[in-house]
Each structure stands twice: as structure tokens, then as C-alpha cells.
Amino acid sequence: MAKSIQELLIEKTVEAVNVLYNSTIEASQLALQETRKEFEGQLTLVVFPVTRYSKKSPEVTGSEIGAYLQEQIAEISAFNVIKGFLNLSFSDAYWINLLNSEIANDSFGVFPANGKRLMVEYSSPNTNKPLHLGHVRNNLLGYSVAEILKAYGYDVVKANLVNDRGIHICKSMLAWQRFGNGETPESTGLKGDHLVGKYYVVFDKAYKQEIDALRAEGQAEEEAKKNAPLIKEAQAMLQKWEAGDEEVIQLWKTMNAWVYAGFDQTYQKMGVDFDKFYYESDTYLLGKDIIQEGLESGVFFKKEDNSVWIDLTDEGLDQKLVLRGDGTSVYITQDLGTAQLKYDEFKMDESIYVVGNEQDYHFKVLFLILKKLGKSWANGLYHLSYGMVDLPTGKMKSREGTVVDADDLMKEMFDTAKTRTEELGKTEGLGEEEKNELYETIGMGALKYFLLKVDPKKRLLFDPNETVDFQGHTGPFIQYTHARIKSVLRKGNFQEGQTVTPESISSYERDLIQALASFPQIIEASAKEFSPAQLANFAYEVAKLYNKFYHEESILKAEDETAKAFRLQLSASAVRIIAKSMNLLGIQVPERM
Incomplete structure (x- = not known):
């Protein structure tokens, strides 16, 4: 590829400092910018870094450098100096040739493959409700970043980690079982994700009524939240699911299938796609081997109740739980395991997590732990943290059913x-x-x-x-x-x-x-x-x-x-x-x- 005019200007300015002032300036010290609209010229060289070599005022230095550049570079038609800024004008022939020889070619702006693989993980929906406005920003951002990185020469893998297990999923399942009367997407005409989301809201309303009833009997709010029959049933259902209960797993598979069909329609309309799906139901047990590895290397330590922790106080953070005393995972456990799984499968040079900024702390901890565990690929991890989306009417809340549906x-x-x-x-x-x-x-x-x-x-x-x-x-x-x-x-x-x-x-x-x-x-x-x-x-x-x-x-x-x-x-x-x-x-x- 031919040298750009910017590269040529920097190279010739370095040469000018050598010839005019018998000094060596590093190219990295020089800065070019577009000329401000109120001045004559198209590109501006910032002269101030050169004055320490010229030992002259910015105006005189700018004039001397400008004269040298005009003599050396045929395309420069004129120059002017405003304080410490050298404004350069280029001939019409230069712009005409630039259009004909480069810009008009279909390959203009196409970067060759750089031999690096990069994963962009985005969307990460929950299967208990439809996608909402926050997911829209996430999906559009993730998809666009992936496309731009592809255009820049990366081999890009678009990944989606679906949160398809946990107590919130059981809430929708239980509410449908209890109040659904066998409704299906076909019988209601509702998209599957909307139908399941409807029962998440139904659960919440019924749960609140039970809490109110228990409080009326004299229980404190926190106590009532724990003792409400519906939440106890949802917890029991989750335990059955994790124990492999066939009936619960069948219900889970049926309702998840409805949701996935609904998500597919939304993704298609949104114009986003994925190369790889990961499911938390497959990954939630991952990470325990990594915890063991960290215990053996002294990165983690055990407390008296058998829970496993890491001490990050030297990094300005706190102690972080990585495995409960009963041996069950916390989010960070499975995220450690999933990060390893992704790397083992794709051997990517970089991995970008597109997740809202409320998870900043979580990713700081996750990346730090992986580095402390000596994972060579941990330096390539990046959290693309984005801000929330508000509406003129205020922030969205999903459980009340007031979410702005995608x-x-x-x-x-x-x-x-x-x-x-x-x-x-x-x-x-x-x-x-x-x-x-x-x-x-x-x-x-x-x-x-x-x-x-x-x-x-x-x-x-x-x-x-x-x-x-x-x-x-x-x-x-x-x-x-x-x-x-x-x-x-x-x-x-x-x-x-x-x-x-x-x-x-x-x-x-x-x-x-x-x-x-x-x-x-x-x-x-x-x-x-x-x-x-x-x-x-x-x-x-x-x-x-x-x-x-x-x-x-x-x-x-x-x-x-x-x-x-x-x-x-x-x-x-x-x-x-x-x-x-x-x-x-x-x-x-x-x-x-």
C-alpha cells in the first residue's frame, strides 16, 4: 500500500528537523489534525514539539518547516502559520488523484486478514422473559463491534451465553404449571418468549400477595419473603431440576423451546446473528476443576465452613467467594469455567464480553483471578461496558411487567x-x-x-x-x-x-x-x-x-x-x-x- 500523505508529512517533518536544526525528533512526538474550518488548509501540523529543537518561536519554526515541506512535497500548494499551528493546503491534482487511484476502488477501506481470532460475546438473555430495550442496545452493539472487527481483519466468532437455569427460570415454570391451564404459543397466538414472560410476571404478583398475607399475620418482610409457599416451591423445583427429575426437566425443555423460537424471530428482525451458543445449563458445573487448581497453587484459600475464597485486597478490591461451603457454584465459578471452555474450543487471541456497566466489578474480579491463575490468554479479555438505556418515562423494571419489550x-x-x-x-x-x-x-x-x-x-x-x-x-x-x-x-x-x-x-x-x-x-x-x-x-x-x-x-x-x-x-x-x-x-x- 502506498504511503498516505499523513505518513509522508511526518517523515518529511522528521527530516526537516534534522536538516534545519541538526536534531533528531521521534515521529511519535509529531501530531497532525484536520485544519479547523475557519482557517485556510486541509491538514495542520502542531509545531510546539519542534520548538525545543529549533530554539525559535512557534511562528518562525512553523514558517521554516512549512517552506521545507512545500519544497519537498509536490502536493502541497500553500501553507500558513497561526501561532503554533502550521496549516497545509494541497493541490487540486492531489485530491483528484486520491479519488481516482484509491477512494474509487471497491477495495478501499478493506483490511487484509491479520491472522488473529477474536470472540465477541453478546446478548446473554434469560429464558424467563422476552428481550427488552437494554438487550436491544447490547445486541446491536455486540453485532456491530463484531462486524467492524471482521472488516479490520480479525477472524471473529460471535457467541451468545444463554442464562437458561436458576430460580428465575423456575418461577416462570411454576407459575405456568399453577395458573397456565395448558396454554401454549399456538393456543394463545403469543410468541413463546412473551408467553413465558407473562408467567414470570404472574409469579411475581402471586408471590407479593403471599408476602402481604404473611405480613398481615405478623411476620417481618424479610421473613415473609423466605416463608411464602410459592418461593419455597420454586426452590424445591430448582433442586429437583439439578437432581435430574425427569418431569421438571421435560417442562423446562418445553418452555425453553418456546422461548428460543421467540428469540429467533426477534434476532432475525433485529438483524443480528451468532456463530456459537453456550447454555448455562451446560456450563454451571464448570469451574470446579479451576477452583481445585487454584487451591493447589495457593491462589485460593478455604475458610472454616469449607467455602473457597480469593483475597484481592492488595489490588484494592476485597475478598471474593468462588465456591460455597456446600460445594455449589456461584456466578464467578461458572464464569471461570466458561472462559476456559471458550478458550479451549476456539484458542482466540482476544475475547470481548459485551455486558452492561452494572457488572464492571464482576469482570474486574473475573479477569484478575484468571491472570492470578496464570492463564496466558487472560490478558486478551476485555469487558465492553456500556451504559443503561433510559426512557423519558424513567428506568425500566422487568418484574412488574412494565419493561419495554424489544x-x-x-x-x-x-x-x-x-x-x-x-x-x-x-x-x-x-x-x-x-x-x-x-x-x-x-x-x-x-x-x-x-x-x-x-x-x-x-x-x-x-x-x-x-x-x-x-x-x-x-x-x-x-x-x-x-x-x-x-x-x-x-x-x-x-x-x-x-x-x-x-x-x-x-x-x-x-x-x-x-x-x-x-x-x-x-x-x-x-x-x-x-x-x-x-x-x-x-x-x-x-x-x-x-x-x-x-x-x-x-x-x-x-x-x-x-x-x-x-x-x-x-x-x-x-x-x-x-x-x-x-x-x-x-x-x-x-x-x-
């Missing part, structure tokens, strides 16, 4: 997209099926873009009404720009493979080319930071710059055929990069709107 949310996005699109008259000439496909594309694009344009670590407030806007910083604005460019290319009968070299270009064309040129760097930054937000904001900037170019420069009625052909070539490059960016976010872009 399926309902996606239906609402479809309806909102339909209403807004029809209001704006953007469906002319489309059949009914095409319209529905368009509403689906716009609705899901709006949802995904809104959740992915924000840095994952930030908590966000989700308001569906803000997301479907064809003018603002939204998915539909970018989708509409994509459809607009496709229309221009159709009307202009654009043919791929042309090389067009006009004598000059406008500032609007140059700004768009400069933005497109940064596509590989954006993919790299998004991959290294596990953040789709960078790519999402890049797609928006490109769409914005294209619209400015579209309004200021005539494309189909250009002043001559060369200008028209060049502008169509630029449009084709913009539409390809917008589509690639949006697809890495899991967002489809329409051909027509």
Missing part, C-alpha cells in the same frame, strides 16, 4: 417510520410490499443509529420520536442521502471504471474527498476502541458534506462533460462508503425513497 419497540419504530415517510410523501411509485420494506428499513435504521451513534460507555435517553427525522443527526437522514445519490447515479447513467481528471475542483468537492479518504482510519479507530460511534458519526459527516456538495454544485447539468463525469464518480464513491459504513453498523440503506 418486539413492541421494533413495531413502534415501524409505525413511526410509516407515519413520517407518508407525511413527507417519500413513497411515490412504490407498491405495498416495497413500502413495508422501506418502513422496516427506515424504522430499524433509526433505532440502530440512535443507539450506536453514542459512545457505548454513556448512558442514554431513548425517545423513539426523535429517531425518525429525515433532517437531523439520524439514521433516516443518512439513508435518505444514500437513496438520493443512487437516484443521481441512475439519472446520470453512471458507469464504473472511469478515470476522470478535471483541471480543478471546488472546495465542496475537495471537502467531500478529504472526508472519504479517512474511511480506513475510521474503521481502524472504531475497531481498536470497540466503538461503532466513530463510524456512525463518520457516516453522518459524509452524508452532510455530500448534501452540501449536491446543493452547491450542479451534477447532471454540470458546465461540461468532464465535470459531470467527475462528480458522478465522486457520488459513486460517497454512496459506496456510506453503504459500507452503515452495513458495519447493521443498518440497511434503501436504493429508493
Whole structure:
């Protein structure tokens, strides 16, 4: 791959310091940035680090370096110095050649395989309720990060660890057994995950009534919670399940099958997929060998009640239980075992856990324990911690049945997209099926873009009404720009493979080319930071710059055929990069709107 202009500038600046000041500066000390809009130029070199070698003012140093660079690099057409910033302008020929020789190629922004394998684990649903808004952010984030890492050259395994056992699962099972009258997804017309979720809520209501009755008899609240017959039955059911009781296991299998069928529909609509599923019912006994290994090596210690602990006080944490006194697992036990299982199976270089920030402490402890146990692969573990999603009405709670269901949310996005699109008259000439496909594309694009344009670590407030806007910083604005460019290319009968070299270009064309040129760097930054937000904001900037170019420069009625052909070539490059960016976010872009 040819050297980028940035690499060449850094190399020549190092050379300039050597020639002009007889000194050696490290390339890592130099910084380039895009020139601020109010100044002339496209790239800016920060001069301050050089002044310690030049022993001159930033202005004089900048002028001397600028003159040297202009002499050495043909593409630099002019420079100016503002305080300690050297602003460099590049010739039209440079930008035209950059578009023709690199950006216009379909392979632009494609990274070769880097020989490393990486696992992204996301979704991690519970089989006692449907997926909700929090899961939506998790799934979209995990899927997009996996796609971006693939584009950056990794061999990526998408994994889903399903929480399909435990007392919460037994609550749904028991409530269905007690109050369900044999209801099934078929008999009710409900998706299986919704039906099972309904009985989780039914359990909670009945349980609360029992607690209230016991409190009325004089029991304290905590006592009543433990003594309520329903919770005792649920605990007994869990014990039977763990003891292999055939009847309980059959009921568990039946209800889980309903849930999985429901999840599959939701995942399909959401546009996410997985290469590997792990189930806690298979993994909950794992980890006990690792505990034994840690006891033998002195990493863990036993207390008098036979429970096993690790002391992390030297790391600023506390003592952590890793196995109960009766030999049963806690969450960290099975997570240790599952981490080992995943590594044994896939031998990945890195493993990313996409889990909400309420689990920050848990993952800190998990990774620390694996390092103390001497697991060579533990350094490649990373917790992609993300903020919660709130609604204008407040935080979601699942047990009360007030959770924002993922399926309902996606239906609402479809309806909102339909209403807004029809209001704006953007469906002319489309059949009914095409319209529905368009509403689906716009609705899901709006949802995904809104959740992915924000840095994952930030908590966000989700308001569906803000997301479907064809003018603002939204998915539909970018989708509409994509459809607009496709229309221009159709009307202009654009043919791929042309090389067009006009004598000059406008500032609007140059700004768009400069933005497109940064596509590989954006993919790299998004991959290294596990953040789709960078790519999402890049797609928006490109769409914005294209619209400015579209309004200021005539494309189909250009002043001559060369200008028209060049502008169509630029449009084709913009539409390809917008589509690639949006697809890495899991967002489809329409051909027509």
C-alpha cells in the first residue's frame, strides 16, 4: 500500500528537523489534525514539539518547516502559520488523484486478514422473559463491534451465553404449571418468549400477595419473603431440576423451546446473528476443576465452613467467594469455567464480553483471578461496558411487567417510520410490499443509529420520536442521502471504471474527498476502541458534506462533460462508503425513497 500523505508529512517533518536544526525528533512526538474550518488548509501540523529543537518561536519554526515541506512535497500548494499551528493546503491534482487511484476502488477501506481470532460475546438473555430495550442496545452493539472487527481483519466468532437455569427460570415454570391451564404459543397466538414472560410476571404478583398475607399475620418482610409457599416451591423445583427429575426437566425443555423460537424471530428482525451458543445449563458445573487448581497453587484459600475464597485486597478490591461451603457454584465459578471452555474450543487471541456497566466489578474480579491463575490468554479479555438505556418515562423494571419489550419497540419504530415517510410523501411509485420494506428499513435504521451513534460507555435517553427525522443527526437522514445519490447515479447513467481528471475542483468537492479518504482510519479507530460511534458519526459527516456538495454544485447539468463525469464518480464513491459504513453498523440503506 502506498504511503498516505499523513505518513509522508511526518517523515518529511522528521527530516526537516534534522536538516534545519541538526536534531533528531521521534515521529511519535509529531501530531497532525484536520485544519479547523475557519482557517485556510486541509491538514495542520502542531509545531510546539519542534520548538525545543529549533530554539525559535512557534511562528518562525512553523514558517521554516512549512517552506521545507512545500519544497519537498509536490502536493502541497500553500501553507500558513497561526501561532503554533502550521496549516497545509494541497493541490487540486492531489485530491483528484486520491479519488481516482484509491477512494474509487471497491477495495478501499478493506483490511487484509491479520491472522488473529477474536470472540465477541453478546446478548446473554434469560429464558424467563422476552428481550427488552437494554438487550436491544447490547445486541446491536455486540453485532456491530463484531462486524467492524471482521472488516479490520480479525477472524471473529460471535457467541451468545444463554442464562437458561436458576430460580428465575423456575418461577416462570411454576407459575405456568399453577395458573397456565395448558396454554401454549399456538393456543394463545403469543410468541413463546412473551408467553413465558407473562408467567414470570404472574409469579411475581402471586408471590407479593403471599408476602402481604404473611405480613398481615405478623411476620417481618424479610421473613415473609423466605416463608411464602410459592418461593419455597420454586426452590424445591430448582433442586429437583439439578437432581435430574425427569418431569421438571421435560417442562423446562418445553418452555425453553418456546422461548428460543421467540428469540429467533426477534434476532432475525433485529438483524443480528451468532456463530456459537453456550447454555448455562451446560456450563454451571464448570469451574470446579479451576477452583481445585487454584487451591493447589495457593491462589485460593478455604475458610472454616469449607467455602473457597480469593483475597484481592492488595489490588484494592476485597475478598471474593468462588465456591460455597456446600460445594455449589456461584456466578464467578461458572464464569471461570466458561472462559476456559471458550478458550479451549476456539484458542482466540482476544475475547470481548459485551455486558452492561452494572457488572464492571464482576469482570474486574473475573479477569484478575484468571491472570492470578496464570492463564496466558487472560490478558486478551476485555469487558465492553456500556451504559443503561433510559426512557423519558424513567428506568425500566422487568418484574412488574412494565419493561419495554424489544418486539413492541421494533413495531413502534415501524409505525413511526410509516407515519413520517407518508407525511413527507417519500413513497411515490412504490407498491405495498416495497413500502413495508422501506418502513422496516427506515424504522430499524433509526433505532440502530440512535443507539450506536453514542459512545457505548454513556448512558442514554431513548425517545423513539426523535429517531425518525429525515433532517437531523439520524439514521433516516443518512439513508435518505444514500437513496438520493443512487437516484443521481441512475439519472446520470453512471458507469464504473472511469478515470476522470478535471483541471480543478471546488472546495465542496475537495471537502467531500478529504472526508472519504479517512474511511480506513475510521474503521481502524472504531475497531481498536470497540466503538461503532466513530463510524456512525463518520457516516453522518459524509452524508452532510455530500448534501452540501449536491446543493452547491450542479451534477447532471454540470458546465461540461468532464465535470459531470467527475462528480458522478465522486457520488459513486460517497454512496459506496456510506453503504459500507452503515452495513458495519447493521443498518440497511434503501436504493429508493
